[in-house]
Ligand SMILES: Nc1ncnc2c1ncn2[C@@H]1O[C@H](COP(=O)(O)OP(=O)(O)OP(=O)(O)O)[C@@H](O)[C@H]1O
């Protein structure tokens with residue numbers, strides 16, 4: 001392709017030069033010819049005038065003398081009377097020649113004092129330049145004829161020289177054109193290779209020469225296009241992987257929900273059938289089976305309740321009533337609510353009070369749910385005799401609440417996934433304890449809805465601390481009651 005551009009450019013330049021050469025040849029040849037004929041006419045006129053001086057009376061002319069003169073002049077001489085009658089001719093018999101009265105050069109000579117004409121001589125079969133001058137007071141005229149073959153020879157010599165020198169002058173032009181054509185086709189080749197890379201999807205490819213020439217500007221534009229494409233591709237890839245991730249999460253969620261529902265449903269179904277099949281009449285079993293059915297129904301209710309809460313908070317459909325509350329009041333409410341359960345598990349639950357004036361801007365219902373979830377976990381995963389404390393500490397524009405326990409702890413590798421839906425460190429144990437694995441997920445979303453953050457520290461067999469922050473005023477929540 002670039003080879004073709006190179007050839008086309010060279011062929012174009014060559015055609016232009018050839019056209020120029022033909023034009024120069026045409027005009028130079030004509031000018032040289034006209035010039036030469038003009039000079040020759042002048043020379044011949046002078047020559048004939050010189051001859052005229054040596055002429056005596058017309059009556060004294062004889063053929064021999066005229067022939068000598070013709071040889072000396074290097075042409076054919078004809079002497080013609082004013083009435084057109086040929087008196088003497090150096091090369092033909094004057095008696096047999098026709099009247100020359102109408103010959104243009106003679107008519108002009110008798111009229112204007114000198115005359116010339118170029119004509120093909122039918123007598124000899126050659127083209128001649130005729131020059132005539134009147135002598136003897138205009139009674140006769142001497143005409144000299146010069147064969148034009150000589151002129152053609154001279155002109156073609158001049159023409160040859162002009163052509164050679166013009167062609168030589170064009171040589172550097174052809175060389176420069178070739179170098180330029182090569183340069184242009186080379187740059188084209190680079191740009192085309194780059195375009196090919198882009199077409200193959202390699203958007204990292206860049207052109208180096210981005211100067212201010214048209215090629216440079218084209219390269220710059222192509223580089224910008226490649227940059228934009230690279231960015232768009234990266235964005236699309238990112239979005240694609242995000243979508244894949246979301247799709248994976250959605251599928252996992254469906255599998256998890258089905259799995260969580262299946263166990264209590266199967267249990268309810270099994271025990272109901274057993275009761276229908278006759279166990280209802282057996283006082284040893286009927287109450288036990290019915291309480292298992294109730295336990296599983298409660299579990300289903302808890303699960304659906306948690307799922308609904310989670311989807312409400314996740315989709316930001318949950319309505320919050322943000323108000324200023326004392327941190328200690330929030331801690332105390334949660335403490336009072338969970339104390340009976342802790343006591344039942346023989347666990348010591350204590351309050352670590354914050355400064356009395358510490359306040360937070362929050363939805364008290366949501367904070368109650370967060371604290372009771374964290375306390376329920378602490379109680380669930382702390383053996384008898386353990387200790388749990390709940391408290392808060394101001395931290396700049398936030399207050400950090402914490403729930404600390406001396407329970408079983410969480411292995412480090414599980415910490416990053418702890419807040420995922422349905423994630424449980426020990427599935428069997430959690431299920432046995434009635435957990436659905438949604439509690440921390442709900443907590444995380446509720447804290448985020450308050451523009452707060454969560455952190456967890458834990459060591460296996462030593463205990464865990466779950467902490468979250470809440471803002472001291474509504475500024476962080478976009479409210480203007482700050
Ligand atoms: N204080 C804690 N000590 C040890 N492990 C904990 C603690 N809190 C949470 N975990 C671990 O994190 C997991 C997830 O907790 P999460 O509260 O989300 O679920 P759950 O307590 O099992 O069920 P529920 O939805 O009823 O709360 C738990 O299964 C447990 O393995």
Ligand SMILES: [Mg+2]
Nearest residue numbers: 373377439440
């Ligand atoms: Mg829980």
